[in-house]
Amino acid sequence: MEQYKLFINGKFQDAASGKTFESVDPGTEAPIATIAQAGKADAEAAIAAARRAFNSGVWSGLTPAARMAKIHDFADEVAKQGLRLAATECMDSGQIIGLAKFSPLLGIGFLRNMALAAATKFPWEEEIPVSGNAFGPGREFIRREPIGVCVGIIPWNFPMTMAFWKIAPSLIMGNCLILKPASYTSLSALIIAECAQAAGIPDGVINVIAGPGGELGSVLCTHPDVDKVAFTGSTEVGREIMRMAADTVKKVTLELGGKSANIILDDADMELAVEGACFGTFFHQGQICESGTRVLVPAKIYDQFVEKMKKRAEALRIGYQLDPTSHMGPLVSKQQLATVERYVKIGKDEGAKLVTGGKRVEVAGIKGGYYYAPTIFANVNNKMRIAQEEIFGPVVCVIKYDSDEEAVAIANDSIYGLGGGVFSSNQARAERVARGVRTGTMWINNYHIFSDYCPFGGYKQSGVGRELGVAGLHEYTVIKRVHVNTMADAKTNMTFQLMSDYKKVDGFAYNCPTMVIAGHGALSSIYKAIVDLGCRRALVLTDPGVNKAGLAQKVKNALADFCVGIYDKIPPDPDLEAVDAATAVARELKADCIVSVGGGSVIDTAKGVCVTLKNGGNANDYLNFLVLTEPQTPHIAIPTTSGTGSEVTNVSVLTSHKAGRKLFIVDARIMPNVAILDPIFSLSLPKDMTVSTAMDAMTHAIEAMTSTMSNKICDGMALQAIRLINENLPLVAADGKNEKARLNMQLAATMAGWAFTIAQVGLAHGMAHTVGALHHVPHGAACGIILPKVMRYNVETSADKLAQVAHALNVNTSNMSDRDAALAAADAIEALMVKVGHPMRLRDMGVPEESIPVCAFHAIADTAVIFNGRPVNDPNDIIALYTQAY
């Protein structure tokens, strides 16, 4: 009789206790081999060997390609042992030779397929282009790394296949493994260990220990050096393993029991369905966890179907497993035979009708063996124990149903969800039924088909995790996220600053890629600009006021053949619906470019349209910060107000009625590709709009300078914008047709837009947003009224910057301290506003005084306030500022 030893740390050895046990041929009940019986000491030695091997990096440190090369050697050694493996598997497990002869080939294929997938397709490293945290910029990526020491515990039904299912993914992904085969069927795993040794898999990378599950399982599943347990077997044992593993928080994957439904629809090909029902349950004597042991048959063909199944079952040849004519061999053990007998008795007691089988079978010429006839129960109610508990033998329950919905409901009435089938001549119907069943695998017009790249695993109490395929490889890795900070500087780290009094952010990235074409006659450049963008079908977006002023038509004319239409239904302070409506038109017209002609409302809407046109869905889907990864639909912006700077900014401000406020898409990818600043587009802007939008631009510039994010590039833009507004606003207020002054105002608004795109805004904006949202104060007007009050408040922290502002406002600061100059800047702003007829008090804008405290509480939570140069922590400060502005 052959003797097998344990394989630990690259060597075959006796058990520490010297104990052995016998393996029995279930077809003859004759012992065929003795095996060293591992105990606690051997399990610990195997774990220690695996730990050492893993930590040394001898295997885990190899590249996936280098591991693949070794796995190829391993597969070749399996090929050399193919015949021995097949014959041993057949005798040891009762698997018919017709099946066992394929197992080595399948194992080799699996090793090679998984190694190739790991070396070529597996996402070991993955970039995360959008991190979702705007305050912690950096490269974000994940690495998938081996888990460490894995334990594989496998059952006796497919010993060789199960061994490969644990060995291949764990080793290929760089782990080390302790494999514990089932005690009834340990031989093939130990032969595979010989192959690993011959292939030169490093010592300790794979260890195979045979022995009692209870004793070894307790060590393997609780040992602190084990990182993962992968178990295939009963739900009861799996549950216990999960509990044990919980103590040291091991990763666990479980492939457990099933009671799968094989649903025969009334339009199924009868011969195929009968064959599928019988193969689905009697193959390998029914000892397969995903067997379709509940065959669901429509009432109208039930009797006929049962009769045909009976005939087919009775024609199956039961014989010794090495006999190539046998369709079915023995059950694995006398205990399994007794279990099957017990359940058949339970079925009869429960009132099910025994159609055929229900008895042991004697095979001619053999004394003994655990043979059992294929058994069919009809008139089974799904609540019966034989329909709810997995029998794990050649016993099938045929259950009657009336509708597809009922069949799905019966299929789902189980604690398990492992496999299942549908037989139908209508694929669409079959697929509908398959979708309804809560289970890990559904076969349509087939059964028991496993494929290396197709994941297998359970729903509900059938298990956790997946084996096979890339999904199975993932189960043997852990994810490490790596963040590499963009700027290695403490003073550029906004989050570190939560624990620091230094609130300024020193480092910055300046990314404002919009091409600006400015000057008298700039509009004509659009003809080339659109071609340069590779576009031919521009949709002009505008609003009724701008359209009425004839401005959209000018653009249409300039575009000549490249304009597919003008859409002018954009409202002021646009909402999400406005974007969706414009997008629908753009889709219908197959627009490939958006040209926005209008103020901030139109340009912001256009930005949203560019995003939804490119990515699909609705504007609401993209209200977020920095989530876009690609260039969006090309956008040419032609501003007709001189305020928002939206023609170059990274913001789209959109009202969400559900959220009850304005929300944002903020992304460098929404900056328009081209901004055309042609003064003829603002000549018709009414005076009040001219003034209030100018104060919006002024607020952008001044708040960018006093922001915690300010920097010298933005300061330069801002100061020039302040100068230009100060000089030109009185001119355009006095004469709206002053083209030169209009152009200067446009340039100022654009530069202020650039300044705040990088440096952000501050408290005045937060307060303006609030009175805008709660009391509909026009944004520019609110900004103007509040700005000087906030400038005085910010003198505490930003006197130097505000002194520069004073200088840009033409205040003679030569004998002033920074503080006095800063205060003078605020006065100069107010003087400018008076000069151009800007509203000066919130009370004149319809804000009720009693609302001030509520406004203050809203304003302090506004995003803009985060960046205010002077930290704002007390709502009373804001109440005071609103009161001053009142």
Next chain:
Amino acid sequence: MMRQVSEVIVNVTVDAVTAIKSFLVNKDNRKPIRIDIHNTGCCDCSLDLSVDEVRENDLIQEIEGLTFTISPEIHELAGDVTISYVNEKVKKGFVLTSSKPLNEWDGFGVCDLKQ
């Protein structure tokens, strides 16, 4: 026909008796407790407990006022059964072991007493 056995075929620890009695409080505790085979799928079966009727040919044994019953086939297969009760951090329930273990996982899992 059932058979009250004189030899010991079921051992029950004190903790298990207590646990069973507390389960049976307010229930019809004259019903016997059956020891039976239970399969939870994919290969190995185990023994479990349920409150049941006495059936023909059953072997029965009285312990501490509780009645245990087992079919002769199961007794022949599993041998004498020991019922203990564990209440540990990671394990809680009845543990059934048998003198002729059903398989290598004998006593590994736990079960509840089913009504």
